[in-house]
């Protein structure tokens with residue numbers, strides 16, 4: 001089973017609308033000859049429709065960085081999956097560690113958000129990862145098992161056909177210190193077998209598992225060489241089109 005790699009850029013709380021559009025346009029131009037790699041960028045909610053319109057019909061797909069699981073109603077400040085989809089997104093990042101850390105995201109809210117994404121036809125990118133303390137205490141696999149099992153509880157595999165899993169060790173995000181090849185290999189192998197245990201082998205074989213945490217042009221090749229790594233979720237290095245394209249074109 002060949003899994004098409006996905007290189008995704010999480011722009012977090014960066015760029016005004018015009019700045020986001022400019023970078024997205026540059027990126028789309030640089031991506032015009034990209035084949036066999038899916039490319040996604042996740043701008044802020046405010047920039048999302050502008051960016052989506054500016055790269056429509058190109059190789060660059062759009063994701064949101066979050067959603068709220070209710071369809072509509074009195075939920076001040078929130079945005080629903082349908083709204084995101086209508087604005088031009090095809091992916092949504094769910095359970096990013098910054099949301100878990102600063103905004104009270106839990107495995108239970110993550111599950112509801114995945115459900116809502118699926119109902120609206122958005123591809124969920126489920127982020128999981130251990131903190132430095134949890135790794136030092138040798139709880140990495142316990143934590144990952146819980147995040148995956150609880151986040152995906154109650155779903156049948158057909159519902160999760162577009163799921164993307166992103167392993168992002170919290171201690172590697174934005175620190176410049178990526179996990180080692182050996183650490184990534186070990187975790188991704190574990191996650192593949194966990195998906196098999198939960199949803200059977202064909203599902204495990206078809207599901208993309210990304211690595212995220214200080215991915216840059218200098219380390220992308222060794223990370224993408226790992227058998228169970230099917231792409232990257234990139235923060236800082238995705239903000240600049242000239243830098244991000246070097247990650248996207250890792251195999252050229």
Ligand code: PEP
Pocket residue numbers: 010168172173174175176212213214215233234235236237
């Ligand atoms: C991220 O925010 O998902 C991320 C991986 O950030 P960075 O690449 O900057 O470590």
